[in-house]
Amino acid sequence: MKKIIHHLRSQPEEVRRHILHVSTIVAGIILVLLWIYSLGTSLSDPDKQAKTNNDLKPFSALKANLIGGYQSISDPE
Numbered sequence: 001m002k003k004i005i006h007h008l009r010s011q012p013e014e015v016r017r018h019i020l021h022v023s024t025i026v027a028g029i030i031l032v033l034l035w036i037y038s039l040g041t042s043l044s045d046p047d048k049q050a051k052t053n054n055d056l057k058p059f060s061a062l063k064a065n066l067i068g069g070y071q072s073i074s075d076p077e
Contacts, residue, residue, distance in 0.1 A: 008016060 008019065011019075
């Protein structure tokens with residue numbers, strides 16, 4: 001590892017930036033793939049689907065409240 005770091009430090013700045021960008025993109029792709037994989041496995045469980053629906057009920061009430069408030073402001077009745 002020490003040799004790799006020393007070799008990178010001896011490279012021009014342009015090469016080091018290129019290595020940084022490539023390694024950042026590769027790490028991001030790996031994280032996104034892991035996230036998608038874990039999301040697919042967690043959403044396929046029926047118990048999780050029911051829990052997710054129960055957790056989202058307050059947001060649907062908030063949405064209905066916001067829509068109703070906007071309609072009451074925009075309607076000149």
